[in-house]
Amino acid sequence: MKRFDLILRGGTVVLPDAVRRLDIGVRDGKIAELAEELDPDDAAASADARGCHVLPGMIDAHVHLNEPGNGHWEGFETGSAALAAGGCTTYLDMPLNGIPPAVTADALRKKAGLARGRSAVDYAFWGGLMPGHVRDLPELAAAGAVAFKAFMSEPGGEEAERFRAVDDWTLYEGMARIAELGGLLAVHAENDAITSGLAVRLKAAGCVSARDYAASRPPEAELEAVHRALFFAERTGCRVHFVHVSTADALLMIDAAKRRGVDASAETCPHYLLLTEADMERIGPAAKCAPPLRGEAERERMWRMLAEGYVDLIASDHSPCPDEWKQLGPGRTFFDAWGGIAAAQSSLELMVSEGVRRGLTLPAIAGLLAERPARRFGLSTKGKIAEGFDADFAVVDLNRSYVLMREQLLQRHKHSPYAGRTIGCKVKETYVRGRRVYAEDRGITEPGHGVQVRPSA
């Protein structure tokens, strides 16, 4: 019997604290050995990574694949294909946008049943915290929920009916319960009274452009909600995570709380680092999200703070919808368009190319994309290239730039704010537990290889 199932040969390997040319020996889906040279005769198969960088596969902690019920928006097959093509090897699927939403153990199990055998890469599920469902939290955790998610502002659209925002009592009571369970609550932090009040006022005045939409969700709406959630977290002892942070001031506030001993973390998304309000105006609804894209100065501050360690992790917030919901027309303004950026396939490439250009090291970028999300969500076998860890890799050519065309996107609906943009590197292959699930020249090679992962205690 051979020592290895696979040797990935000659790649420039991004380790947690170094970048080295190494062979990677894989056995039983795990990284069995890292060495300058491994004997090809010791392996059943080998693959050539010369000329490329081998990064730990991205752990995308924030995607919306919308099953059950809304698979026509996206779905496990198409969503995971886009993720695999982007070098992501594990994703955490959000609890809303499915029918029913994953706010009960039954709903979560139903979703898990649908994902089985249909995802190219590994996955875990968020459970939802919503009014009337605090008592479901323990069973959701037992059913494998990796963590919990709450909205502090209404999700909007028809989702507002199914996945309701938390009131302060639900947030406080839910956090206390999650603290007892040793869990973690992620919040979409925007103050609903401010955002809906401003939206009503602007629309009444006929102000319905992209800029007006951005003006209806100002930084203070985010800051107030972050402040309140941190206060509740501090008082209840609940671990808290802030999804898609859009302002440097919010990062500062979260950092100050960490220094007081609050177990808090901050996520931001590539679009807050790559795009601005002006891009939203130019691109249109494909670049609409909440919180909205900010100005150029804010974006530059976000990069500086990221470089200084204020951002814990990067996630895509891949939130697709049918194409017609991104269209404007008679009676449909920017306010009516679906809010959500569908760019899961580009997260790693954008962060690697832009991060390197701005002087970040590859281990630092890999930390934000893989190691830190794995650690934060208790995925103890994932997130870094080290012996004993899952053999989850993104093989990336850093010497190749390309123009992203819509036809290259593997997601169901091919809108992306990055279509037409030149991206400074390219994912060539993606491996999940030692199996190649994506190759640039062949597409998805193992469509149902992914399995559900659960947080370790």
Ligand code: ZN
């Ligand atoms: Zn989201």
